[in-house]
Each structure stands twice: as structure tokens, then as C-alpha cells.
Amino acid sequence: MSDEISNLINAVSSKGGKITSDVDVKTNLVFQDILDKQQNRGERKQYAKRTFVFLSIFTFLVLSIVLLQGFNTKTGFVLSEAVLITLITTSLASIVGIFLLVMQYLFKK
Numbered sequence: 884m885s886d887e888i889s890n891l892i893n894a895v896s897s898k899g900g901k902i903t904s905d906v907d908v909k910t911n912l913v914f915q916d917i918l919d920k921q922q923n924r925g926e927r928k929q930y931a932k933r934t935f936v937f938l939s940i941f942t943f944l945v946l947s948i949v950l951l952q953g954f955n956t957k958t959g960f961v962l963s964e965a966v967l968i969t970l971i972t973t974s975l976a977s978i979v980g981i982f983l984l985v986m987q988y989l990f991k992k
Contacts, residue, residue, distance in 0.1 A: 927989045934985045938978055945974040 951960040952967055962970070 930985065930989055934981070938982060941974070942978060945970065 948962075948970060949967070951958050952962050955961050
């Protein structure tokens, strides 16, 4: 993109400082591209933060259920072994899946 800007500056200076409509259009397109990238960066930060908060709460809830099961003699909270294994497995798959999906979308190469 810096090559485009350099070309635009050269085009303006070669015409004696007069900006032609073609240069105006190109300048406007470059400016809009810069604004779009700035907005995308802000949106990425916002959604990355929201994803982190969501995954943190989700992990805390799963950990709470596992801890309640671990202290079942004191809490009276009982889950069968199959349910506990399913909970942990599906929760881990969900966390990893959401993380990978969101991060690949937000931070494309």
C-alpha cells in the first residue's frame, strides 16, 4: 500500500501540484482502505476480549462443576463417571473449537 501512496504523490507532483480526478479517486480509495483497516483492528480487539471473557466464564463454570463433584461428600453434588467424562470432553472440545474459530477469523494472515 505504501507503493500506491508513493505513486499518488508522484502523480500529483508531476502534474504541477494539480490533482486530477483520477488521483482524487485513488486517494479516496486508499484513505477508505486505511479507515477500514483501522475499524477492523478495533473490532478485532473488541471481539478478542469478548471471546476471552466468554471462554473464561465457561471454563470457570466447568471447573466449578468438577470441584463440586470432587467434594461431593461435603456438597452432596453427585454426577456419574460417564456424565463427568462427557462434560469434561465436550467442554474442552467446545473451548478449543471456539478459540480456534474466532482467532482464525479475527487474525487472518
